[in-house]
Amino acid sequence: MIKAIVFTSDSCPYCRIFEKIVLNELKRKFPIEFEVVNISKNPDLAEKFNIEIVPTLILVKDGKVIGGFMGFSDLKTAEAAIKKQLKANCYGKCP
Structure with missing residues (x-):
């Protein structure tokens, strides 16, 4: 399962x-779990x-960053980056 963690x-x-x-x-566009993490409340x-810059979005699959x-990214850029990374790491088996 793939999860997106957004650090803010x-x-x-x-x-x-x-x-x-x-x-x-x-x-709405991606059928993956999204979690928002406030770095002030979750420094560990x-x-x-x-994480050195916020916001940062990472994609995690089976506990590993993919x-x-x-x-900051606009919607079009963020969507394209996620699509590209999912395609590269899922081999047709992910959303």
Whole structure:
């Protein structure tokens, strides 16, 4: 199963925009689980994945990072990145 983890921060205005606009659309377009992680409240998880920039979206399959992107992204760019990474890592067996 593939999961998207989105790392954000309360102090990041781009994170709030990404969550409210881009993430809501991505959830409708991709049949994968999305989880939002606030790095201030979950510093250990952010450290585990070496998160240095927010927002950051990572794709995880079977506990391993298979892709993602750092920084604010518009919907079109985010959607294209996810599609490309899913195609490269799923071999026709993922959403």
